[in-house]
Amino acid sequence: MTDRVVVAGALYDGGRLLAARRSAPVELAGRWELPGGKLEPGELPEEALVRELREELGVETEPLARIPGEWPLKPGYVLHVWTARLVSGEPRPLEDHDALRWLGPDETDTVDWLDQDRPAVAEAARLLRESGGRVGRRL
Template structure:
């Protein structure tokens, strides 16, 4: 069993837009944007943790669809993993640790001040999304 902490985040994508959440806490992260999510708890799969975290933070029900390749170090012993997520029900609202939400069109991904660790995760998600769109066009 690993002692590392896994933080899961959801790339909630709907109608061609990605959901970004602006941090309100802690103070050193306030005002910057992230993919919403949180820590995986003991006994949870990463997917279960993601569904729980998005319910707690945004009041939505979601379904993890696909893991974005890669993981990103947040601090020693703590990594970020990202999933593409389908919104099942609810309207996202900033309930915990966020004070604003924004739906970003593909050309708007660089218009928010992402947290440093989220920048490469969002770029990896965009590459995956682009590859999937290309696969669909070839079918």
């Protein structure tokens, strides 16, 4: 059986990375994650990412590149993370989150990330540091 893919976005804007604090389900509440969600049948990962970030944050985004690797979630699910840039809108916690924080590349260890997000967050922060904060800048 193939694992079902869950996509998450390492969303960049202004030299910072967006973190979202979970409000549900109860076992994840209070922990931070890269926002995203499950692919729908026939949907490409990039399409799912754009849709999920619109639903969860009320923003339009552009996927940039997939961060290498995949991380197991609950049985039958695997996490793929994409870098993305904010195209329009201001992120708001609309679904499954109660707070958002923009973090500089050296601030990513100041929140309690979900375990499966930690490797992708480390890579996203490295990309941000190496680019001098230019990854994902609005055009």
